[in-house]
Amino acid sequence: MTKVVPDPMSGEEFEKLAIERVSELTPNVHAEAMSLVYNVVRLANRMVADIESQVHSAAGWSWAGFRIMFVTLVFGELEPRQISILSDVSRASVSSVLNTLERDGLVVRLRESEDRRLVTVRLTEQGEQSVMKAFVAHNQRERDWTLALTQKECTQLTTLIRKMLQSGPQANDQNGQ
Amino acid sequence: MTKVVPDPMSGEEFEKLAIERVSELTPNVHAEAMSLVYNVVRLANRMVADIESQVHSAAGWSWAGFRIMFVTLVFGELEPRQISILSDVSRASVSSVLNTLERDGLVVRLRESEDRRLVTVRLTEQGEQSVMKAFVAHNQRERDWTLALTQKECTQLTTLIRKMLQSGPQANDQNGQ
């Protein structure tokens, strides 16, 4: 009665079935586009989940926390709005994550700029030590992921993804890329 | 005093700066791995945010809601645990999203299986109409994204990503892929 899902169903099997089924319901399905987006999102989710569980949550923080700590490490110190732009996240989210990081003593918020609206985010001593240590493990895990590919494939993949990022969605684009 | 971020700083500029800076602090940085993971995650975030804002939130729901509706459309009806496996999300998250979808009259939860632990999720009439309509717009937007690439590049990219998904992280892998 109930259609049973083959127990270990791979992503590719699901893709195939989905394209088949959807093609019955609606014409002109862009199968290649569907596969591409599906796989990009799936890979990103897997990578984030993997690195978060293997590296960051073990160290007591999150992917989001690390991302903010990392850009702050790179630039020395930053204002929240810059963090927001650099890590592609809303100002509200930055504010929220900073609450956690500040509570845990990893960053401090200062009001020392001429422009009194601005907040300066700076790593504490502990924060700097932690993020440097975490980066090593993080980067090691990133490398583990790339071992699936040859050096050449790795470069190719990065190049293609950069190309998509630069162009964005190409048609009917009403709010810029 | 404060290091100022060049206002429209591209992802690539940030990558370059980050690699430079991090290489001063720690040896043996895997720059290619860093770039790859960074760009994959960035692209996925952009795609999800774009499609969510252009298609799904306009229709009154979320990416997560659509994903569940879609797999249910493909299979006719499903149990939450199968949805969980197919969409790579925890059972708890599925349960949470189903609450929203059920509240909005898009799906129903039934207890009609022999195994009385199981719940059967089925689309309502309205749900089926909605998800089919949303799929067309969703898939159109997916195609807009692929226009940045040639047909050949698109296939290449999908193939490389599938390869990474199948292999997973290759070393020090303690909990399976």
Added chain:
DNA sequence: AACTGATTGTCTATGCTCTAACGATCTTTC
């Protein structure tokens, strides 16, 4: 100086995500 408009960081409300724990139910073992 006063008005207008834009920007910054934060707060609220809502939703998705996870882990960990729970009762209910099935399965296996004794």
Added chain:
DNA sequence: GAAAGATCGTTAGAGCATAGACAATCAGTT
């Protein structure tokens, strides 16, 4: 049969994400 173990869906609690509204501040015009 009864006890032990596994599985299913849900809940609780925490964190991150968004949009939208807000006070404070700055910049420009008049």
